[in-house]
Amino acid sequence: MNDQARALREQVKRSKESPQEDPAIRQEARAIAVMSGKGGVGKSNFSLNFSLSLQKKGYNVLLFDMDIGMANIDILLGVTQRYSILHLFERNLPLEEIVQKGPEGLSYIAGGSGLKDIFHFDEQKRKHFLSQLQRLSIQYDYIVFDMGAGITNESLQLILSCNEIILISTCEPTAMTDAYSAMKFIHNHDQNIPFQLVVNRAISAKHATNTAVRLQSVSRKFLNRSLSHLGSLPDDKYVTLAVMEQTPFVLRFPNSHVSRAVQDIASNYLRGQDTNSTKKTNSFIHKLRRLFG
Structure with a gap:
């Protein structure tokens, strides 16, 4: 664990050289919720490869697996998790010890089957969670939350705290209907949070x-x-092959159509950030603290 903490401290040092902003005015990470209306649309795979694409472009990224009961980022990476977010509460561990290192230096936090309990802990544990998250938020450029399919009362609070939402859908009518329903549900709670759409597994x-x-x-x-x-993202056989090999497709098959597409999406996202850089948004931590009450 000392090695893990040392690695994170080194990352903090490197983050001062982030291409995103001058270190003198560095602020907390931008929080992105990746969600879908239904399961089986490739949300977690997108979250992982999108995060890696940002990381490869020189940004410090933390991928946070928040898929309640179905956490599988570690499976896609082919690793066995040592700690999950649950250990933050069960053992009162600092987040630095829970953060694990993946390929390309990507940081990630594994999920767990009891994530729903996060929003029902007593005040002391909620404060611990918020303080730890705040510490991490100034060490990264982006925190990508891989949310579970659909929306629960527990996940809603976290989603509403994020700076923006990336909505994943396929071309199937059921996926589109569920994606719209999810967007409508969020809209009814917050009409200002930005949505961006990614169409996955497109046959053309x-x-x-x-x-x-x-x-x-x-x-x-x-x-x-x-x-x-x-x-x-196209419907590409290399996605399935990469999953079978438990290696992110953007690394295993970097020249495939789907890998080039996800890198283009990352570039499009970053260009959008440059365009909207003058727009002020409430702090992710500030909104989360307010929603936690």
């Missing part, structure tokens, strides 16, 4: 575009809000 560029246009149309018509299309 035309199908991806049609899916995005349809979701954008219903979003404008019924929610009166915009939905930007961040990009699309």
Whole structure:
């Protein structure tokens, strides 16, 4: 664990050289919730490979597995978790000891079957969670939360605290319907949180575009809000092969269509951050503390 803490301290030092901003004005990480309306749309795989793509571009990224009961980031990485977020509470461990290192220096926190209890702990444990998260938030450029499929009362608080949401859908009508329902549910609680859409497993560029246009149309018509299309991922055999080998596809098959696509999505995301850099948003930690009450 001393090695783990030492590695994290070294990362803090490296983060001062982040390409994102001057170290003198460095602020807390930008929090991104990756969610979907239903399971089986490739959300966790996207979260992992998107996070790695940001990491490969020189940003410090923390991937936080918040998929209640179905946590599988460690499986996709082919590693056995030593600690999960539950140990933060059960053993009162600092988050630095729970953070694990993945490929390309990507930091990640494994999930656990009892994540739903996080939002029901007593005040002392909630304060511990918030203080630890605040410490980590200034050590990274981005914290990517891989949320569970759908929305629970427990996950809603965390989602609403994030700076933005990346919504994953496939071209299937059921996935699109569930994605819209999830977006509507969040919209009814917060009309200002930005949404960005990623269409996964598209069999063609035309199908991806049609899916995005349809979701954008219903979003404008019924929610009166915009939905930007961040990009699309093709239905690629190399995704399945990478999962079988328990290696992220962006590393195992870097020249595949899907790997190039997820890297393009990461680039599109970063360009969007540059465009919106002058917009002020409430602190992730501030919003989370307020919602925790």
